[in-house]
Structures are given as C-alpha cells and as structure tokens.
Amino acid sequence: MKKNKKPELRAVRRSVATLLLGLGLTACAGPGGHPKDPLEPINRVTFRFNETADRYVMRPAAEVYDLAPLPVKVGVGNFFGNLADVWIGVNNLLQGKFAEGLSDGGRFLVNSTVGMLGVFDIATELGLDKHDEDLGQTLGRWGVGDGPYIVLPLLGSSNLRDTAGLIGDLNVDPVIGIDSPGPRNRVTALRFINRRSQLLGADATAEQASLDKYDYVRSFYIQYRQSQIYDGQPPRVKDPDDEAYMDEATPASPTRKENQE
Amino acid sequence: MKKIASLLAALTLGIGIQCAAFAQSIAPDALVKSVTDDVITIVRQDKAIQSGDTRKAVDLVETKVLPYFDFAHMTRLAVGKDWRQANAEQKTVLTHEFKNLLVRTYSNALTQYRNQHIDFKPLKAKPEDTDVVVRTEVRQPGAKPVQIDYNLEKQGDNWKVYDVMVAGVSLVTNYRDSFGQEVRNGGIDGLIKSLKDKNKQLETTVSAKK
Numbered sequence: 001m002k003k004n005k006k007p008e009l010r011a012v013r014r015s016v017a018t019l020l021l022g023l024g025l026t027a028c029a030g031p032g033g034h035p036k037d038p039l040e041p042i043n044r045v046t047f048r049f050n051e052t053a054d055r056y057v058m059r060p061a062a063e064v065y066d067l068a069p070l071p072v073k074v075g076v077g078n079f080f081g082n083l084a085d086v087w088i089g090v091n092n093l094l095q096g097k098f099a100e101g102l103s104d105g106g107r108f109l110v111n112s113t114v115g116m117l118g119v120f121d122i123a124t125e126l127g128l129d130k131h132d133e134d135l136g137q138t139l140g141r142w143g144v145g146d147g148p149y150i151v152l153p154l155l156g157s158s159n160l161r162d163t164a165g166l167i168g169d170l171n172v173d174p175v176i177g178i179d180s181p182g183p184r185n186r187v188t189a190l191r192f193i194n195r196r197s198q199l200l201g202a203d204a205t206a207e208q209a210s211l212d213k214y215d216y217v218r219s220f221y222i223q224y225r226q227s228q229i230y231d232g233q234p235p236r237v238k239d240p241d242d243e244a245y246m247d248e249a250t251p252a253s254p255t256r257k258e259n260q261e
Numbered sequence: 262m263k264k265i266a267s268l269l270a271a272l273t274l275g276i277g278i279q280c281a282a283f284a285q286s287i288a289p290d291a292l293v294k295s296v297t298d299d300v301i302t303i304v305r306q307d308k309a310i311q312s313g314d315t316r317k318a319v320d321l322v323e324t325k326v327l328p329y330f331d332f333a334h335m336t337r338l339a340v341g342k343d344w345r346q347a348n349a350e351q352k353t354v355l356t357h358e359f360k361n362l363l364v365r366t367y368s369n370a371l372t373q374y375r376n377q378h379i380d381f382k383p384l385k386a387k388p389e390d391t392d393v394v395v396r397t398e399v400r401q402p403g404a405k406p407v408q409i410d411y412n413l414e415k416q417g418d419n420w421k422v423y424d425v426m427v428a429g430v431s432l433v434t435n436y437r438d439s440f441g442q443e444v445r446n447g448g449i450d451g452l453i454k455s456l457k458d459k460n461k462q463l464e465t466t467v468s469a470k471k
Contacts, residue, residue: 227429
C-alpha cells in the first residue's frame, strides 16, 4: 500500500533478491559440510562481520540501554510488542488458529487504549497471552521447507524461507512504514537495541558453551525455528542416533540398575 | 498353620518392600520442581552467586543438580553417530569433559538469575511412561517468557534428566554439528582435546574473574 513511497525499501528488497540469486549460483556444498548450509563459506564471512559489528556497536549500545530503570525497559518492550500484535494476529489467522488470532486482536485493542498506547501490557493480566508469529512461521506451517541457512548482514541467522517471510513482515511493519526517515530510523534503532538488550545474558552463555560459535548458533536457529513453527511443541521424534547407540550402551546400564535395587 | 503364617509373613514383607519402593520414586514433575525450588531459594539468598561467583554456583550445581542428570546419556546424544567409534575409555573421558563444559557454562548462567518467576506446567504422561517431558516457563517482566523443558527417563525407581530444551532448542543435540566437525578433523581424540582445551579456557576465565 505504501510501496511507492519507499524507494529505500524497494532497493533493500532488490538487493536481497540479487544477493539470494548470487548465493544460489555460487552455492556448492563442500564435502562434510552441513546439509542445510551449502553457503557456509559466505555465511561465515557475514557471521564474522556481524560479530564484530555487535562487539563494537550493538552490544555496547544495548549495555548502555540496559542501565535504564526496569519499568522504562518494560514499557519500551511492551510498546513494540503491541505494534507487533496486529501482524501476529494476522499470521495466526493465516495459520487457521482463529482463537489465537482473535485474542491477538483483543490484545491490541486493550493495550492500545487501556494500556496507554501499548506501554502497559494489560491484556496479559487479563489472560490474553502474547503469541509469537511471523510470516516465515506461517510459510513453515503451510509446509514450505526452510531452504538453505543464510546469515543476513546485521540481522543474523535466517534461511531462504524466513528471509522471504522477513521481506513480507517488513512490508507491513508499522515502524518501517513511518514516512519521515528521521523518526523512522530512531524508532527502528530503539527497537533493535531493546531487543538486543534482552539477549545480553544469553549471548555470554552461547559464547561459553560453544566450541565453534558459528556451528552452535546455526544449530540453535534451526531447532528454534522448528519449535516456533509448532508453537513450542514440535512433534517429538525419538532421536534416531539415540536408539542406535542405546543398544550398545544398555548392556552396562540395566545390570547396574538391577544391582542398585 | 505354620505354612499359612509364613505365607502371611512373606506377603506382608512383600507388601512392605513394595511400599518402600513406591515411596522412593518421586514423580518426574515433582522432582524437577523440588530441585528447581531448592536451587532458586539458595541463589536468592546468596549474594556471592548473584554477583558472579561462578565457583560457588558450580558447587551448588554439583551438589544439588548433578545427581539427577544422566551425563552418559547426554554425551551419547551430543556425539551422535560417532559415539560408536569411541572405545570405552574415550567414552568415559568424553562424558567427563562434556559434563564439565555443561556444568561450567550453566552454573555461570545461574549467576545471571534475577527474580524470574518459574511456572510449572501440568505433566502430560501416563503412569506407565518411562520417558517424559516436564515443561516449565520462565517469566520476567517486559520480555517474552522462555520455555524450558526437561526430558527425563526412568531408570529403575529414579528419574534422570537426559536433555534440557531452552526455547525448543536442545542444549545437548545443539552440540552435534560442532562435535561431528571435530571428529571429522581429528577423530574422537581430537574432540576430546577440543573439549579439554575449552574447559581449561573456561577455568582460566573463571579464576581471572575472581
């Protein structure tokens, strides 16, 4: 609807498309590579760039922001959360989850009015739980495969499906839709920093936990999106690798158990 | 008459033993809740842990949490199909090092605990199940709740945790890609070496912090 007014956005979209095409042409899976990550060499370069940008810009900004009093941070988080609820609701409807979709609409109405433009999350208190949906999840729910893993500049982990979803998400995003560039950029930056600050503990843990952070983050993203698509309850599959090694490992354990009893 | 008496005695004894066994086995959800409550109560009162004393957090985890985890199973899951290549000794070392890595990392995460509230979801399992998921949710103001699920397996009378899922991501199988890479590069011994190096590096950062 506002497409014509957004030459920047169009440019972004075109460059993403070109990038994807380019990646597709140069993609070739090396031996022993991850089956979902044929673009690993390029992705690793982007990943390193993102890590550096994060270390010098995003993380320090988030750390400063984190000094703000908790009610302020909560208010900012709620405000952006409220703006997102409309599109979350639409996605719930697109996925056939009508009760959730209606609840999201209700959340937006309650929080935008009684909740002072979304700063207070009254709806959650009333029992209308917040959901987490986006177009990538909707496409996943419709059975669209995730495609190759892609590390996007500054935005981080994604895949072909979720990148397409993201372009759709951004097209209807109320903040990206702000007409004058000054306020738009400032509000976008605030939203970004707010989200980054919520990950301040988790990133340290990932750093410590991983042998190779790139592998760790990639694996995390793949599992995380799968879980999101199923709203936190993906079908439980018995790990094939577990069963296979169970046979070998069990001879020792049952005897041990019997001795204990 | 004697026969009946001894039969009765045996029966009583049998029932007695069964009762004892029954009392011993705590339901998996009750187990997760009691361990979590225990740990949180201690962290809430311990200023040293809150201010980042990892050593103390590690001690807490080792005494209160570790007895309920099956690290051999966790390591087997994390290593995946390469587990078959490892000999008995390598398996022991791998389990030991992986346990250290998990304990160090997540003890440190415990020092970041700040008044989050933990909800325990009702357990969906049949009494005869031997493999269940206990679902919890960590809530904090202004942020999305984070789902933490524990996979438990019944071993004899006791339940043991063999996987922890944070936001739907298994903290165990999340290692499989990088472990596989290490094994491809340097075999099982290469993986062991990387784990040892990683633990040593964590050890030094911990002591540097103190």
